[in-house]
Amino acid sequence: MEEVEVKNKRSKHSEKSGKGKKVMIVVIALLIIIIAMVISAIVWYNICLSGTGSSEEKVQIDIAMGSGTSKIASILKENDMIKSELAFKIYVKLNNISSFQAGSYTLTKDMTVPDIIETLQTGKVYKDNQLSITFIEGRTMTYIAQEIANSTNNTEADVFALLENEEYINSLIEEYWFLTDEIKDENIYYPLEGYLFPDTYSFESEDVTVEEIFKTLLDQMGKVLEPYREDIENSGYTVHELLTIASIAETEAIYDKDRKDVTSVIYNRLAQGMSIGSDVTTYYAFKIELGSRDLYKSEINTYNPYNTRGPGMEGKLPVGPICSVGKASIEAAIYPNDTDYLFFVADASGNIYFTKTNEEHQAKVNELKASGAWIEFD
Numbered sequence: 187m188e189e190v191e192v193k194n195k196r197s198k199h200s201e202k203s204g205k206g207k208k209v210m211i212v213v214i215a216l217l218i219i220i221i222a223m224v225i226s227a228i229v230w231y232n233i234c235l236s237g238t239g240s241s242e243e244k245v246q247i248d249i250a251m252g253s254g255t256s257k258i259a260s261i262l263k264e265n266d267m268i269k270s271e272l273a274f275k276i277y278v279k280l281n282n283i284s285s286f287q288a289g290s291y292t293l294t295k296d297m298t299v300p301d302i303i304e305t306l307q308t309g310k311v312y313k314d315n316q317l318s319i320t321f322i323e324g325r326t327m328t329y330i331a332q333e334i335a336n337s338t339n340n341t342e343a344d345v346f347a348l349l350e351n352e353e354y355i356n357s358l359i360e361e362y363w364f365l366t367d368e369i370k371d372e373n374i375y376y377p378l379e380g381y382l383f384p385d386t387y388s389f390e391s392e393d394v395t396v397e398e399i400f401k402t403l404l405d406q407m408g409k410v411l412e413p414y415r416e417d418i419e420n421s422g423y424t425v426h427e428l429l430t431i432a433s434i435a436e437t438e439a440i441y442d443k444d445r446k447d448v449t450s451v452i453y454n455r456l457a458q459g460m461s462i463g464s465d466v467t468t469y470y471a472f473k474i475e476l477g478s479r480d481l482y483k484s485e486i487n488t489y490n491p492y493n494t495r496g497p498g499m500e501g502k503l504p505v506g507p508i509c510s511v512g513k514a515s516i517e518a519a520i521y522p523n524d525t526d527y528l529f530f531v532a533d534a535s536g537n538i539y540f541t542k543t544n545e546e547h548q549a550k551v552n553e554l555k556a557s558g559a560w561i562e563f564d
């Protein structure tokens with residue numbers, strides 16, 4: 187009897203031991219599979235980051251303003267510039283890449299994903315063996331200086347040093363009919379703010395000088411303004427004043443359809459001796475990035491010749507433009523709509539609502555707040 191019990195115990199022990207070995211084998215097998223999958227994923231990922239062809243194969247890529255990671259990944263895949271959209275997105279996520287520059291790029295198929303992303307980030311665009319730089323409307327001189335520094339062998343300091351060169355500024359006033367001594371006002375931050383026409387331009391190489399870049403953009407502004415020259419001269423406003431009005435419309439309105447109503451509000455308020463009361467001028471006045479935060483009362487209530495919400499600015503324009511302006515905004519300044527509007531407010535989607543009285547304006551503001559459409563900053 188005892189011998190039978192011993193045998194049973196041994197049998198059960200052997201059975202448990204056998205099950206333990208099987209579990210261990212399964213665990214080891216799973217670990218091997220997981221390790222193999224991880225290694226395979228890493229190998230796949232690294233392969234996907236490599237180029238798709240040779241340096242002889244060139245591809246023209248157009249990145250529209252506002253394109254996100256998914257859109258860019260799709261464009262690159264369609265043009266056989268990347269092996270995997272997913273790998274591209276993973277790389278962007280892992281490296282905390284948040285912005286790309288719009289423009290037309292000539293890429294080569296030997297470029298890796300990091301190479302492509304660096305090109306799209308710096309904005310160094312080569313088209314037909316020339317350097318291409320895109321300047322976007324609604325941006326300030328600080329942005330223009332950054333773009334020049336990112337795309338050429340010049341520094342931001344080079345840009346600002348040239349803007350402070352009085353002899354150079356005087357030479358420009360002599361050369362261009364639309365530049366006057368108004369840009370030399372001591373209160374103006376940057377004399378060419380608003381005069382450099384935003385567009386995509388081609389230059390010979392990264393060795394292009396700031397002077398050459400400025401000349402190219404000023405020449406284009408001259409071409410844009412020339413058809414309106416007679417109407418400008420008959421408007422009762424100077425080019426400087428019109429570009430200042432255009433710059434407010436450029437920054438306040440996202441959509442072209444709203445710009446002529448925005449400028450009508452500006453003209454109506456000026457005619458009644460009211461302050462323009464535009465937040466965007468206050469942001470510029472105190473060199474705060476637009477939309478980065480709410481304005482402080484101390485900023486709003488402080489006099490500054492750019493700040494149209496501040497004291498002493500009743501019936502006055504800012505001392506100068508607050509950003510670069512596109513053609514639609516220039517036309518809006520020259521040909522505003524004929525309205526009775528005195529107020530406007532935008533919702534979180536950029537839609538603008540125009541009203542004639544302060545009561546109507548406050549009612550619209552309250553409505554937007556109640557509906558969750560009011561712009562909130564973190």
